[in-house]
Amino acid sequence: MSSYIANHGGGPGHCLSSRTKGTSMPADDAWVEYRKWGKEYGELVYIQDRNILILNDSRVAIDLLEKRRSHLFGSKNNSNDETPYSDDWRRKRKLFQQNFRQSAVNRFHPDQYNKALPEDNVLCTMGVSTSSLKILLHRTRERCLDHGTSFYSWAFPAIEHFHGCVLCQLGSLDVDLHEWQSNKTGKGTSLIAELASKCEGDSTEIEAIKAMATTSYLAAADTTLSSISSFMLSMVLNPDVQAKGQEEIDHIVGTDRLPTFEDRLSLPYVEAIYREVMRLHPPAPLGVEHSSIEDDFYLGYHIPKGCSVIPNIWYVNCSFYSEASILNTCHFRAMNRDPDVYPRPDDFLPERFLDSPGPFTSINDILAYGFGRRVCIGRYMADNTVWLTIACVLATLNLRKPKDKQGNDISISEDYTSGFFRHPKPFQCSITPRTPYAEKLIIATAS
Numbered sequence: 001m002s003s004y005i006a007n008h009g010g011g012p013g014h015c016l017s018s019r020t021k022g023t024s025m026p027a028d029d030a031w032v033e034y035r036k037w038g039k040e041y042g043e044l045v046y047i048q049d050r051n052i053l054i055l056n057d058s059r060v061a062i063d064l065l066e067k068r069r070s071h072l073f074g075s076k077n078n079s080n081d082e083t084p085y086s087d088d089w090r091r092k093r094k095l096f097q098q099n100f101r102q103s104a105v106n107r108f109h110p111d112q113y114n115k116a117l118p119e120d121n122v123l124c125t126m127g128v129s130t131s132s133l134k135i136l137l138h139r140t141r142e143r144c145l146d147h148g149t150s151f152y153s154w155a156f157p158a159i160e161h162f163h164g165c166v167l168c169q170l171g172s173l174d175v176d177l178h179e180w181q182s183n184k185t186g187k188g189t190s191l192i193a194e195l196a197s198k199c200e201g202d203s204t205e206i207e208a209i210k211a212m213a214t215t216s217y218l219a220a221a222d223t224t225l226s227s228i229s230s231f232m233l234s235m236v237l238n239p240d241v242q243a244k245g246q247e248e249i250d251h252i253v254g255t256d257r258l259p260t261f262e263d264r265l266s267l268p269y270v271e272a273i274y275r276e277v278m279r280l281h282p283p284a285p286l287g288v289e290h291s292s293i294e295d296d297f298y299l300g301y302h303i304p305k306g307c308s309v310i311p312n313i314w315y316v317n318c319s320f321y322s323e324a325s326i327l328n329t330c331h332f333r334a335m336n337r338d339p340d341v342y343p344r345p346d347d348f349l350p351e352r353f354l355d356s357p358g359p360f361t362s363i364n365d366i367l368a369y370g371f372g373r374r375v376c377i378g379r380y381m382a383d384n385t386v387w388l389t390i391a392c393v394l395a396t397l398n399l400r401k402p403k404d405k406q407g408n409d410i411s412i413s414e415d416y417t418s419g420f421f422r423h424p425k426p427f428q429c430s431i432t433p434r435t436p437y438a439e440k441l442i443i444a445t446a447s
């Protein structure tokens with residue numbers, strides 16, 4: 001293990017100090033720069049004057065992040081206030097786990113089926129470009145905040161379970177949870193409504209439910225959108241991959257129904273497309289910042305109190321990992337973009353997953369969802385949403401580059417944003433139904 005920290009030049013009890021004062025932090029694509037620092041200074045890189053520790057190795061990340069708390073959980077009203085690691089914090093986390101664990105997320109299936117071919121796809125089909133779509137989504141969101149209706153029930157699967165509380169907490173709307181429930185347009189079966197009705201009068205529990213709704217919204221919206229947009233862009237750029245995915249679906253599912261979760265195990269190539277999207281394009285490339293609540297020591301190094309710990313998911317060195325500490329169980333080593341493990345690491349090649357050994361059906365090896373005990377709690381729901389959307393889009397739509405008047409392909413932007421969440425920048429594409437059944441579905445959805 002010492003090889004991981006040899007480059008730091010410190011010894012037991014020393015402060016990690018690979019980088020000295022005056023370090024300028026990268027403004028764009030920080031994950032790329034962090035990886036360069038990792039190569040130069042080691043897999044743990046400490047920015048002393050900013051008290052930031054960057055992790056470029058998954059085993060180190062799990063070890064450290066197992067012991068630290070996230071800022072995201074328990075942040076209130078969309079501010080960056082930290083909630084102490086307390087009973088309150090634990091209650092909220094437990095509530096989340098109970099409702100988003102693998103066996104609980106089946107309750108979202110009906111909504112996920114209903115929205116798998118969402119209206120935004122339909123709009124694109126009608127000739128609305130992705131950039132116009134984003135503007136439209138933005139406007140809709142504003143309108144929803146004005147009128148107290150759901151943006152995400154319109155645009156995203158399953159999120160409608162949360163929207164009332166989200167609006168209560170995020171917006172300036174001071175709507176009481178129960179008032180919202182009764183105002184709701186005939187949908188009394190949402191998770192939030194159901195939980196709230198069980199703890200009538202228990203203000204602490206109601207607060208926890210609202211916090212879960214808020215956190216879900218913050219954690220789910222950008223990440224899910226990013227993955228689906230990356231998938232769409234990848235299909236436009238890789239028509240051969242798209243054709244192979246479509247062929248698999250036509251063969252296994254047929255062309256007169258949509259894929260379901262029951263088909264998932266029979267669709268390895270579609271699974272591989274999903275995994276390749278998540279490998280190449282993790283929506284939160286630097287995960288969620290964690291913070292050390294007290295002075296700590298790791299492998300003899302001093303990690304000061306308040307140190308921000310950033311896992312570089314985008315480039316992280318992916319050791320075999322599990323919920324337990326893996327310091328002594330490192331059998332399998334891979335790096336998300338390590339050319340020795342993933343030849344042509346920057347290319348979109350789903351085939352690589354078909355040949356690789358290991359638990360292809362487990363989502364635990366998708367680093368985009370984070371690490372160890374702090375791994376994304378909504379991952380089972382997210383996994384279902386993204387997979388189903390991919391399968392349904394492949395089943396029904398052709399995504400292509402737009403053409404100019406002469407019928408030639410127009411080249412499109414492949415750029416990504418470089419903020420906390422990484423999204424494809426607006427790109428144009430042509431989206432057309434690929435089967436008569438798909439056409440019927442789209443017309444029915446639009447009417």
Ligand code: HEM
Nearest residue numbers: 070073216219220223224288369370371374376377378382
């Ligand atoms: C493609 C979709 C998603 C991706 C890529 C994603 C990724 C992540 C990542 C990287 C983290 C930080 C993990 C860490 O600190 O190591 C995280 C945390 C979290 N995510 Fe997700 N997420 C997704 C969807 C969702 C959804 C749908 C929900 C809820 C419905 C959700 C809820 C959460 C929560 C509550 C946390 C904080 C967990 C904690 O601090 O203990 N996420 N997510």
